[in-house]
Amino acid sequence: MLRRSLRRLLARLLPGTGTRRSWATAEAPPPEPPPRPEPPARPLPRSPYAREAAEDRPVDVSGVPLARPYYRAAERCLLQAERRLALALALEGVDYGPAVIHGVALPA
Numbered sequence: 001m002l003r004r005s006l007r008r009l010l011a012r013l014l015p016g017t018g019t020r021r022s023w024a025t026a027e028a029p030p031p032e033p034p035p036r037p038e039p040p041a042r043p044l045p046r047s048p049y050a051r052e053a054a055e056d057r058p059v060d061v062s063g064v065p066l067a068r069p070y071y072r073a074a075e076r077c078l079l080q081a082e083r084r085l086a087l088a089l090a091l092e093g094v095d096y097g098p099a100v101i102h103g104v105a106l107p108a
Contacts (some may be wrong), residue, residue, distance in 0.1 A: 065072070089096040099106055 086096050
């Protein structure tokens with residue numbers, strides 16, 4: 001029992017014997033895996049921007065929003081929260097909210 005415990009302790013503390021990698025010191029290297037088959041040749045999907053760049057035409061981005069969608073979503077959430085606050089305060093009788101609603105300036 002003591003011998004077994006001592007052997008386990010020494011096995012954890014001392015470096016390994018290298019028997020698991022005995023092929024590294026042998027003359028013959030390990031067998032190489034077989035080569036992977038080549039995928040069939042097919043045209044890669046190309047975006048319309050890549051086609052325009054290949055034809056040396058400038059890319060037209062006039063109809064594309066310049067902000068990331070998650071920025072625009074966060075902005076919409078903030079505006080909705082402001083509208084909810086204005087409605088909650090209006091129910092309490094407090095005048096709070098935008099000075100222009102639907103393009104019409106409100107009296108001050």
